[in-house]
Amino acid sequence: MDTDSNYTETLEKTVRDLLERQEDLIRTAFTDQLTGLGNRGGFAHSLEEIWEQELPVTMAFIDIDNLKHCNDIFGHDEGNRYILQVSLYLKLYMKVDEAAFRLGGDEFAILSTIATEDDLAERLEHCRTILLKNNDSEMPHSFSYGVSHADPALGEAPNRMTLDADHRMYDYKLRHAMHLDRRNITQVHADDFEISDRVFDAFSMLNEGRYFFIENLDKHRILWSQGALRDLGLPSEHIDNYRDYWKTRVHPDDLEACIDDIDQVYNGTKHRRVMQYRVRNAAGGYVLCRVRGFRIDGDGNVPSLYVGELVN
Structure with missing residues (x-):
């Protein structure tokens, strides 16, 4: 009997240890190493569980303002400090049973099955306000x-929910992030493009790792990032008469909607642009791309600009 009892206890302990190790592995796989929050995989897993249980859910997309500029000017150590400060403040303003995730880079998300949209938005606004006030860095810390x-x-x-949250975050950034005090931020490469730091204000609204572009609407000339040259097979980083050139790259079935959208940006009837269409890549095939951009009106002294990103 003692032998059987010892064997059973040993077996039970082995099973417990294996289960604990499995839980640790899962926890590590779903955890962001820098902040300790959930990562993109954890976010997807939690979202799947919520839908399986059919629970009403409120979510927020959060995007750090000017993180790329912080990395460029003050270095990645300061950028990581910025990320950690934002993650700490988000934790402080969350309720029990809510979960926060770092999706990567400057992007965060919150999932809540207990909060309304107004409640979560109110807490995030208060969190952002306090973050701006309680900051000893050389540049403002905030998020949209x-x-x-x-x-x-x-x-x-x-x-549908994640797209809505993303669009609303982008709208918020357009209304608020451009007005941050940038007096302590050194301008970088502004003269390379013969434009003011308005462009860097616009770039700060966008995520890293996308195909960036800047268009001078007065001269109909566009500047593309190096990634676009490589993956889309563009002939040059500078393209004149962009509207006409793009007709050769967009899928014929998407062309009419695309050109109509571009025309509205050109004539100033549309300032924010979000749309999808198929674009021919460097290999000659078509890939579905999403374009987000914003028109910045000029005057007699400076040109009107269209600044944005294209995501494959």
Whole structure:
């Protein structure tokens, strides 16, 4: 009996140890190493569980303001300090049973099955205000956010909620991030483009790792990032008469909508642009791309600009 009892205890301990190790592995796989928050995989897993349980959920997309500029001017150690400070403040303003995630780079998300849109937005606004005040860095620390809600039991899809939150975050950034005090931030490469730091204000609204572009709407000339040259097979980083050139790259079925959208940016009837269409890549095939951009009006002394990103 003692032998059987010892064997059973040993077996039970082995099973417990294996389960604990499995839980540790899962926890590590779903954790962002810098902040200790959940990572992109953890976010996807949590979202899947919420939809399986058909729980109403409110989510927020959060995007750090001017992180790329911070890295460029003050170095990546200061950039990591910026990320950690934002993650700490987000934790302080979250409630029990809410989860925060760092999706990568400057992007965060919050999932809550207990908060309304207004409640979560109010807390994030207060969090942002306090973050701006309690900062000893040489540049402002802040973030932009967008909040959305969905009910899986009503047949609503998670991608609709995430897109809504992303669009609202981008709108918030356009309204607020451009007005941050940048007096202590050194200008970088502004003269290379013969433009003011308005362009860097616009670039700070965008995520890293995308195909960036800047267009002088008065001269109909566009400047593309090096990644676009490589992956889209563009003939040069500078392209004149962009509207006409793009007709050769967009799928014929998407061309009319694309040109109509570009025309609205050109004539100033549309300032914010978000759309999808198929674009021919360097290999000659078509890939579905998403374009986000913003028109910055000029005057007699400076040109009107269109600044944005294209995401494959």
